[in-house]
Amino acid sequence: MATSTSWLDRSRTIAGPGFNRWLIPPAALAIHLAIGQAYAFSVFKKPMGALISGDVNAPAPSDWTPGQLAVIFSIAIVLLGLSAAVFGKWLERVGPRKAMLASALCFSGGFFISALGVSIHNIWLVYFGYGFVGGIGLGIGYISPVSTLIKWFPDRPGVATGMAIMGFGGGAMIGSPLAVALMAYFKDSAPMGVAPTMLTMGAIYLVFMMFGVFTIRVPAEGWKPEGYVPNTQHSTLITAANVDADTAIKTPQFWLLWVVLVTNVTAGIGVLETASPLIQETFSDVSMGEGLGVTAAAAAGFVGLLSLFNLLGRFFWSSASDKLGRKPTYMIYFGLGIVLYALVPTLAANHSLALFVIVCCVILSMYGGGFATIPAYLRDLFGTMQVGAIHGRLLTAWSTAGILGPLIVNYLHQSQKDKGLTGAEAYQTVFYVMAGVLVVGLIANMLVKAVNEKYHYKEAAAKKVAA
Incomplete structure (x- = not known):
C-alpha cells in the first residue's frame, strides 16, 4: 500500500x-x-x-x-x-x-x-x-x-x-x-x-x-522552456506574481470573470437549445418550397456541425488569445456575439439558410472558445501557483448557466408560443435577450484590470512574517 x-x-x-x-x-x-x-x-x-x-x-x-x-x-x-x-x-x-x-x-x-x-x-x-x-x-x-x-x-x-x-x-x-x-x-x-x-x-x-x-508529469520547481522570457506586451494584466485560491475569490477580478463565463455560457446554451427546432420550423417545406426545407435528418447534421465548431473554436480562439491577449479575445466573443445573436432572427425570417448556418457556427465556436480561454485568463491575472483551484471555483459559473440557460430559453419560447407566434417569430425574443446577456458580459470584461498587489501571495506572506 x-x-x-x-x-x-x-x-x-x-x-x-x-x-x-x-x-x-x-x-x-x-x-x-x-x-x-x-x-x-x-x-x-x-x-x-x-x-x-x-x-x-x-x-x-x-x-x-x-x-x-x-x-x-x-x-x-x-x-x-x-x-x-x-x-x-x-x-x-x-x-x-x-x-x-x-x-x-x-x-x-x-x-x-x-x-x-x-x-x-x-x-x-x-x-x-x-x-x-x-x-x-x-x-x-x-x-x-x-x-x-x-x-x-x-x-x-x-x-x-x-x-x-x-x-x-x-x-x-x-x-x-x-x-x-x-x-x-x-x-x-x-x-x-x-x-x-x-x-x-x-x-x-x-x-x-x-x-x-x-x-502525467509536473515540471521541476523553477523549470522554464529553453529561451523563454515572460512576455507582457499584449496586456498589463499579465502578472509574474501569484494569488492563492482563497484570496482570489476576494478580488473583483474573480467575480468579473465569473460574470464573463456565466454570460458566455448562458448565451451559448441559448443557441444549443433552439438551433435544431428553429432551423426545422423556420426553414420548412411550407416556407421554402416543396423539397427545399430542412428535414429532421438535416437538422441532426446541423447540430453535429455546431458540435464540430464548438470543438474547433476551443483550440482556435484560445490559441489566438496567446497573440491577441485574453481581454481583447473576450471583447471579440462579446462584441461580435451581440451582433450575430441579434442577426439570427432576421436571417431566419428572411429564410437566409446559408448565412443562418454560418452565423450559428461562428457563435458556437466562440462559445467553445470561452471555455478554453478562461484558464489562461486566470493564469494571466492570478499566476500559476493555484490556477487549477481558482479555475475550479470559477466553474460554478458553468453550473449556474447550465440551470439558468435552459430555464430562460424555455420560458421565453413558451411565452411567445402562448401569444400565437410560430417559427422564427417564436424564437426571436430568445436571441434578443441572449444578445442582452452578452452586453452584461462585455461590460464585465471591460472592467477587468490587473490584480492589486495587496492580493499577491508573497506580499501577503511578508506582512504575516513582519507582524
Missing part, C-alpha cells in the same frame, strides 16, 4: 531532465475526451425511457419520463461545478496524478452504478451514479490537467489549455456513436441494451483515462 501511495504522490510525478513536455497534452486529452462523453448523454434518453415497454415511440406508464431523465444530466453538470470548486485546492496539493485517478474511478464508477440502476429500474441509483458520482469525476477531471498544462507551457498557455479543453468538446463525437453501436450490439441481451452498454463504456473509459494517469 505504501508503494502505491508513493507512486501517486506529487513528488513521484516530477519530470526528470530532458522530459518532452509535448507528452502532457495527450495525457490531458485522455481525460477530457473521456469525460466529454457527458455531452452525448442524450443518446441514452429515449432507450432509458422505454426499458419497460421496449418501444421508444410508445413508452409504458411505468417507464421513466423525459423530465425524470433530464434531471440526470442536470445533476452531473451541477456536480461538475461544485466538485471542481471543492476539490481544486486538494488537486493543487496532491498533484494531477492522484486527481486524475480519482476522476477516472468516479467517472467510470458512475457508469457502473447507473448500469445497476438501469437493471433494477431504479432512477435514484442512476441519479446517484451518473449524476452525483460521475459528476464529481467530471469536475475533478475537467480541472486536473489545466494547471499542469499551464506550468508546462508558460510561453503559450492558450494553445495548451485549448488542446485539452478541445477534448472535452469532442468527447461526444466519440461517446455518441460508441453508445449507439454498443446498445445495438447488446439489445438482445438486456432491455434496449442500456445496462451492458454502460458497463462496457465504464470499463473502456477507465482504461483510457489510466493512460493519462500513468503519463
